[in-house]
Amino acid sequence: MSWAGPDDIFLSTSLATYLDTNVILEGACERVIVGDLYCDIPLGLYVIRGENVVLIGELDLEKEELPSRMNPVSEAEIKRAQKAEREATDLKGSMRKRMEFLDFD
Amino acid sequence: MLFFSYFKDLVGREVTVELKNDLAIRGTLHSVDQYLNIKLENTRVVDQDKYPHMLSVRNCFIRGSVVRYVQLPPEEVDIELLHDATRREARVVF
Numbered sequence: 100m101s102w103a104g105p106d107d108i109f110l111s112t113s114l115a116t117y118l119d120t121n122v123i124l125e126g127a128c129e130r131v132i133v134g135d136l137y138c139d140i141p142l143g144l145y146v147i148r149g150e151n152v153v154l155i156g157e158l159d160l161e162k163e164e165l166p167s168r169m170n171p172v173s174e175a176e177i178k179r180a181q182k183a184e185r186e187a188t189d190l191k192g193s194m195r196k197r198m199e200f201l202d203f204d
Numbered sequence: 205m206l207f208f209s210y211f212k213d214l215v216g217r218e219v220t221v222e223l224k225n226d227l228a229i230r231g232t233l234h235s236v237d238q239y240l241n242i243k244l245e246n247t248r249v250v251d252q253d254k255y256p257h258m259l260s261v262r263n264c265f266i267r268g269s270v271v272r273y274v275q276l277p278p279e280e281v282d283i284e285l286l287h288d289a290t291r292r293e294a295r296v297v298f
Contacts, residue, residue, distance in 0.1 A: 120241070120267050130257070132256065132257060150269070152267050153225065153266075153267060153270045154223070154227075154229075154264055154265065154266050154267070154270070155264060156247070156258055156261035156263070156264035156265075157261065157262065157263040157264065158260050158261060159260045159262045160260075162259065162260035162262070163259060163260060164259060164260045165257075165259055166253075166256050166259060169256060
């Protein structure tokens with residue numbers, strides 16, 4: 100399992116090899132998490148350049164991978180949720196900019 | 205080299221690694237290498253609700269280049285020793 104940083108992409112796999120932290124993943128899938136929703140999107144064979152790797156974590160198979168409150172949804176639905184979240188943060192950002200002249204602390 | 209040796213001496217201690225993406229992970233320092241890549245055991249994420257991704261991760265490898273801080277227990281740190289060592293290291297470079 101690995102979690103590559105910059106775009107918060109989360110990949111899951113069964114086999115991985117690494118050298119200077121370059122990574123080959125077989126059977127990779129991207130787990131997109133938005134709030135309490137998640138979706139695993141299969142990606143296949145992935146080659147990851149080491150400079151993009153943030154963390155490689157070993158999954159304990161006996162433990163729950165995700166909290167029980169989380170619900171799996173389809174790819175289309177998670178994409179919609181991502182878009183909504185992005186629009187919400189954009190709106191928050193633009194509103195803050197409009198309020199800047201008020202000089203709140 | 206100084207911090208590589210320093211972390212090698214800290215193997216077995218409980219540390220909190222804070223990454224540049226704001227994720228903080230607590231665990232036992234298992235090993236470190238020349239790039240200051242860190243391997244942690246018995247890991248748990250500090251703010252588990254914000255980062256549900258890693259609920260079942262117990263051991264992990266962290267690339268050195270993404271670490272912002274390694275938080276150590278204050279009683280384990282000999283400040284005077286570190287000060288002297290870094291002063292000596294700086295002199296060697298120049």
